[in-house]
Amino acid sequence: MIDRELLELVPHFVAMIVLISFVLGGFRLxxxxxxxxxxxxxxLVIVFLYPFSVRRLGAAPTRWE
Structure with missing residues (x-):
């Protein structure tokens, strides 16, 4: 069975992938x-800064706190 804390991470990983795609697309434009x-x-910069910024905003999942 999938852990509830693990399911809590899925939207953040999807948001990270979307953010990377938009930023790289913007740079290419x-x-x-x-x-x-x-x-x-x-x-890599986005992957390392995203959890930090989400923690600072107070929206971090329990595994990132």
């Missing part, structure tokens, strides 16, 4: 095709 290393670095 503004800058054209960036270098190969650009996408993974921007993705």
């Amino acid at each position: 503004l800058l054209g095709t960036p270098a190969v290393w650009f996408d993974p670095i921007v993705s």
Whole structure:
């Protein structure tokens, strides 16, 4: 059975993926095709900053607190 705390993380992971897609798409519209290393670095920055910012906003799931 799937743990309730694990199910609480699903919307945050979906939001992270959507945020990464929009940010990378925006950069591609503004800058054209960036270098190969650009996408993974921007993705990692978002992945590490998202939980921190959600905690600061007070909307973090119990596993992130």
